[in-house]
Amino acid sequence: MFSTYEGEPFVIFIFPFLQVIILIFILRCLEWKFGKISMRKDPLFRISPRSSDVHQNPEEPEREDEDVELERVRTANALNSTNFDERPAIIASCLRKEYTVRRKHCFSKKKKKIATRNVSFCVRKGEVLGLLGHNGAGKSTSIKVITGDTKPTAGQVLLKGSSEGDPLGFLGYCPQEKGLWPNLTVRQHLDVFAAVRGLRKADATVAITRLVEALKLQEEQKRPVKALSEGIKRKLCFALSILGNPSVVLLDEPSTGMDPSGQQQMW
Structure with missing residues (x-):
């Protein structure tokens, strides 16, 4: 004999909502302890509202050259x-x-x-x-x-x-901290950034091939980032910053960790 509980459908229906509430609570606790201020702006979508307010500098310039x-x-x-x-x-x-x-x-x-x-x-x-x-x-x-x-x-x-x-869309950025995915390969990084830049497949293939040849990354294309040396990681960060020919490029110590030949290739 099998018995059924009349409230079982209700429990099955309400359980996913309780699980979501618990997960959101845990996420908010983690963000409160480890997250940045921008994560706390929007409690649902984690979007920091962009403000156009311009605050005046509280100090007047003194003893300037x-x-x-x-x-x-x-x-x-x-x-x-x-x-x-x-x-x-x-x-x-x-x-x-x-x-x-x-x-x-x-x-x-x-x-x-x-x-x-x-x-x-x-x-x-x-x-x-x-x-x-x-x-x-x-x-x-x-x-x-x-x-x-x-x-x-x-x-x-x-x-x-x-x-x-x-x-x-028009700015390339090579940060001092390497914002790379450790499990993705060099080629996968280049493909992803080309797609984000909006390059057509044919144009992306040509641009990536030129960058790989100029920076001597042919042998590292299939290797994951976590297996690369610091110099190769900086090469990849630099390649990502100029991929798609952006009109403005910001480089924050792009050659740190590179050997002399790598620096020469970057220049």
């Missing part, structure tokens, strides 16, 4: 120019980025660490600009602000050819 002051003025003039055709490709005006340092004790005051302070420069079409400075000077932070990976505390960034400051 003459060339630094001239660059800041040139940047301000480019920012206020009404001739959009003559605007530089990149305008970074009075960028400031502050990070809040975690408190060691519950009753201690929060400390703010200033990563960049009043950074201003512009890059015109055909120009190559290098950011020089010691470790911790704010070079990588400035690049992250330009790409939109980090929101500035104050200041403004305008990218020519983008819509509302969104650099996707």
Whole structure:
């Protein structure tokens, strides 16, 4: 004899919803502990709303070198120019980025660490600009602000050819931290990024073949990233940043870990 429980269909129906609620709760707990601020903006879709507000820098520039002051003025003039055709490709005006340092004790005051302070420069079409400075000077932070990976505390960034400051589609970026998938091969990375760039299959094949030959990656195409040396990983990051011939390329220490021959190939 078999007996059936009258409430069993209801339990089967409601169980998936309870499971989803539990998983969302666990996800939120993990994000609260390990996630970035952008993950906490939207509780459902994890989308950080893009804000167009421009915050003024709280500090006025002091004791600037003459060339630094001239660059800041040139940047301000480019920012206020009404001739959009003559605007530089990149305008970074009075960028400031502050990070809040975690408190060691519950009753201690929060400390703010200033990563960049009043950074201003512009890059015109055909120009190559290098950011020089010691470790911790704010070079990588400035690049992250330009790409939109980090929101500035104050200041403004305008990218020519983008819509509302969104650099996707025309900007190539080689970050200092290698954003690679460890289990994908070199060729799979190139294929995925070519698809994201919107390259047609025939054009993607030609572009990837040229990059592989120029950077001497023929033997590494089928190897997963986790099996590559640091120099080869940097080569791959560089190749991904210039794939699709973007009009603006940002490189954050792209040759770190490369041997002299690899650096020569990249140049």
